[in-house]
Amino acid sequence: MPTLELKIERLEKLVGKELNIKDLEYDLQWISLDLEDVNEEEQTIKVEYNPNRPDFASPEGIARALKGYYEIETGVPEYTMNSSGITLNVSSEVKKVRPYIVAGVVREVFLDEDEVATLMNIQEHLHWAVGRDRKKVAIG
Secondary structure: OOEEEEEHHHHHHHHOOOOOHHHHHHHHHOOOOEEEEEEOOOOEEEEEOOOOOHHHHOHHHHHHHHHHHOOOOOOOOOOOOOOOOOOOOOOHHHHHOOOOOOOOOOOOOOOOHHHHHHHHHHHHHHHHHOOOOOOOOOOO
């Protein structure tokens, strides 16, 4: 099963609540996460999650679940999208390898080093868990 290392400070920022490791040890099991390791010195924890929960491949996904568990924010989040005005042209030869292609454009988002690392980690977890080592799904 995949694992994810989380910085407590970042998780607190995302959840919007002070967290302590002892409480997290108990609370995480209620959102289907197993606490694998605790590093008190570096204030990090390592959790194991089921591959059928790709939302747990990131601190943001885990924070969203904890916010629901703590009743800070419940329900399905709503996101808005607008047309990007960009057209994606794909060669018909690609259809044999990738019969479905989706693209998105994200503008005016500024990421710090941790957030870039998180995006890369999510991508790798999705390649492995959902994409079956890129046989079914690939992200680029």
